[in-house]
Amino acid sequence: MEATASVPVFPIDRPASAFKRWQQWLLYSRVFWAWVFLAPTLITLVLVAGRPLLGTFYLSFTDAELLTLDDSVTWVGFKNYAAILSDPDWWVALRNTLVFSFLSVVLETLLGLGIALVLNEEFRGRSFLRAAVLVPWAIPTVISAKMWTWMYNDMYGVINAGFMALGLTSEPVAWLSSPSTAMFALVMVDVWKTTPFMALLILAGLQLIPKDVYEAAKLDSGSPFRIFFKITLPLIQPTIAIAVIFRALDALRVFDLFYVLIGSKVDTGTVTIYARQRLMEFQEFGVGSAASVLIFLFIGSFTLLYLWAVRPQRDEA
């Protein structure tokens, strides 16, 4: 409608009713073509997202197994869900997922905020710094996981060498072997990999703040700390909120990092590792699907939170 609202005067040699008809026709044809153009996207999404999602829901109520997937399956009701909810491994995986997501999102936000503040200053070498910060983001997760596995190596890893040189540890630590240090190690890799994203989002928010706000604050002789807490932080708070939810959604479904760094071990794994293990390694398609549905519902509630957070901007044209 925004295009037709200000359509200039229709050629004056025609009657006004012709103009009305033309305008009406234009409106209808625009809406018609809008749906025609949407059709490929909607059909694709139904095929690649809607249909598989329904499939997962359906399988979660059956006794399907990987090898008998093509034969008929039997409806078992909520049996698979009961099996998962009474499995202690599921709760361990859920706890691991929550701890991992919480720790990494908090660290990423703090670190990202710090880097964004530095990048927001004007100094020589700023574009170099921004380029350097983008490097972890550009590296595929599997590869960064491999790089860090090597750095964490208990015998020859550079991290142990560094920690021992600094006197932080007296002997090499097998970081990835015990659940407690493994969680710490995994959080560190995730923080390294995704802080750039956080920093760039927060930087975008910082750059939306008008310069004169700061000049006014300086005239009032506010100290840098006061300016930060009283002006900057409140103004970028909405950006940070959205970035945090966005990252949390990502962290809650983490898979590659855990799979490459420690493999399918449930005591240090996440819910996605758990579900995939039931599906593909134990070949229990019914139970695995039920776990997937639970993850979907769990993350779905976070998604609603996100949609609610971006709601004000959603409908401006």
Place this chain on the structure above:
Amino acid sequence: MKWVGKIAFYFLVTLIVFYAVFPFYWAVVTSLKNGADLFKVEWIPTSPTLVNYRSILTTDSFLQSVLNSVLVAGATSLFALLIAILSSYSLSRVRFRGRSLVLLTILSVSMFPQIAVLSGMFELIRWLGLYNTLSGLTFCYMALVLPFTVWVMRGFMKSIPKELEEAAILDGCGPTRIVFQVFFPLMKPALATTGLLAFIAAWNEFLFALTFTLSSDKRTVPVAIAMLSGGSQFELPWGNIMAASVIVTLPLIGLVLIFQKHIVSGLTSGAVKG
């Protein structure tokens, strides 16, 4: 006292650069070492060698996986762009009933945890006869890539002044011509950026690639690298792994640095501005 602050600031900058770049630097250093050198911690390799690169570049399965990744990521981003340029026009330029609903649907699909579609997708792909094929991977990557492609393109298209479209309408252009002859030329940088983001997403994907391929000649790069192993679990060929990592990462880093301004605006328009 000003110079103290300045030194502290640049110290901080150096620290950030070190933190961001060191792991990749270490991968490069490791990839240039061989034999016993691998197990010594040295900042600069004392006797650098390209033997790891030679060995990985003559491994057929690795080269095959690079080719697979290029094909799958290329096809995915091409299809996604083609479909998304049409729908992003509808979603950014035309007001119609149900638009918010469509937008919400697309946004929520982009938030799907992949695991939620894994078993349903497995069944579907097997039924279609696409299990262990590159087309099967391309098919399921559309679920991953299409929603955010539409979202980012919509952001770009919203920024095209509406006067341009009005003028085209008065000249008698239908929607198809508006999209392909008026907007398309203006959207080229946006298409490059969005295409690159889609390409990177498909190039990096692991869960689907791991689950929906079986034979080593259908593996993509992330799966191939995750599966690189030596004689036993305990003697992983770290030199080779790092050489392979550097080979597939350097082009990405290069592209990202060349397009960094566009990428940043594409990413932020997707996430911050809604």
